[in-house]
Amino acid sequence: MMKKDAYRTKAKTLLRKSKRKILRKLKMEKREPEGDKYYGDKAKHYVRKRKKQKKWHRENEIVRDLLGQLPDNLRVLDVPFGTGRFLPFYLEKDFQVYGLDASEDMLSAAEEECGEGFKKANLQIGDASHLPYEDQYFDIVVCARFLTSIVGFGQAKKVLEEISRVTSRYALVECKLKKNGKTAWPGDEDPIGRNITYEDMTDIFKSFGFSVQSSSAVKSNKRGDLLIFFLKKVN
Ligand SMILES: C[S@@+](CC[C@H](N)C(=O)[O-])C[C@H]1O[C@@H](n2cnc3c(N)ncnc32)[C@H](O)[C@@H]1O
Numbered sequence: 001m002m003k004k005d006a007y008r009t010k011a012k013t014l015l016r017k018s019k020r021k022i023l024r025k026l027k028m029e030k031r032e033p034e035g036d037k038y039y040g041d042k043a044k045h046y047v048r049k050r051k052k053q054k055k056w057h058r059e060n061e062i063v064r065d066l067l068g069q070l071p072d073n074l075r076v077l078d079v080p081f082g083t084g085r086f087l088p089f090y091l092e093k094d095f096q097v098y099g100l101d102a103s104e105d106m107l108s109a110a111e112e113e114c115g116e117g118f119k120k121a122n123l124q125i126g127d128a129s130h131l132p133y134e135d136q137y138f139d140i141v142v143c144a145r146f147l148t149s150i151v152g153f154g155q156a157k158k159v160l161e162e163i164s165r166v167t168s169r170y171a172l173v174e175c176k177l178k179k180n181g182k183t184a185w186p187g188d189e190d191p192i193g194r195n196i197t198y199e200d201m202t203d204i205f206k207s208f209g210f211s212v213q214s215s216s217a218v219k220s221n222k223r224g225d226l227l228i229f230f231l232k233k234v235n
Contacts, residue, residue, distance in 0.1 A: 138168065179224045
């Protein structure tokens with residue numbers, strides 16, 4: 001009798017687990033790029049909500065540390081600029097700062113967040129896949145929280161092409177990566193999500209003229225990693 005009960009409990013647990021797995025998969029399949037959501041309240045409360053995330057602080061730590069390894073007085077483009085979270089780090093390094101974002105509401109939130117520093121940044125509204133800057137105009141381009149969930153894979157590749165065109169030396173790019181197994185190549189309209197392996201992502205960077213100098217983990221779990229890549233332009 002006891003054995004029967006134990007089997008029943010085990011079966012129930014397994015059922016619950018697989019149900020959860022299927023639901024997660026369905027949710028992931030349904031996931032769409034989130035690029036057009038950063039307006040109104042989402043923009044207004046963006047920083048307040050993100051500050052509660054451990055990964056927000058870890059990202060800041062990594063970016064500040066990587067920038068610290070570079071010379072002062074560089075020209076940086078932050079795309080998408082969002083609320084200007086990295087602006088104080090650029091100013092610490094006497095960088096000339098440029099930022100571009102599709103949402104005027106995010107740039108208004110940046111004005112609220114950045115105080116005096118805001119005036120030092122050259123900001124504009126635009127599309128990351130059509131950057132309005134000359135070839136190699138920047139020493140470094142920073143791209144956080146964008147490529148793997150905000151746009152589809154097709155657009156993400158266009159953005160990488162643009163980043164590569166406008167930077168002459170470096171890029172910091174944040175990506176989610178798949179930990180085990182092979183890449184599940186996304187369609188051009190689908191967000192990359194956690195579907196591409198480290199090796200394949202490295203090849204993608206390579207195809208856009210970058211070599212990976214380092215990658216720093218923002219977050220890791222059994223499903224994958226969230227990394228900030230320090231990329232160097234290969235001429
Ligand atoms: C998750 S936020 C990231 C902002 C910032 N990089 C950060 O780390 O907080 C995504 C940003 O992408 C912007 N965005 C969405 N589509 C865009 C596009 N095609 N070109 C430029 N910015 C875009 C949104 O307005 C939003 O500010």
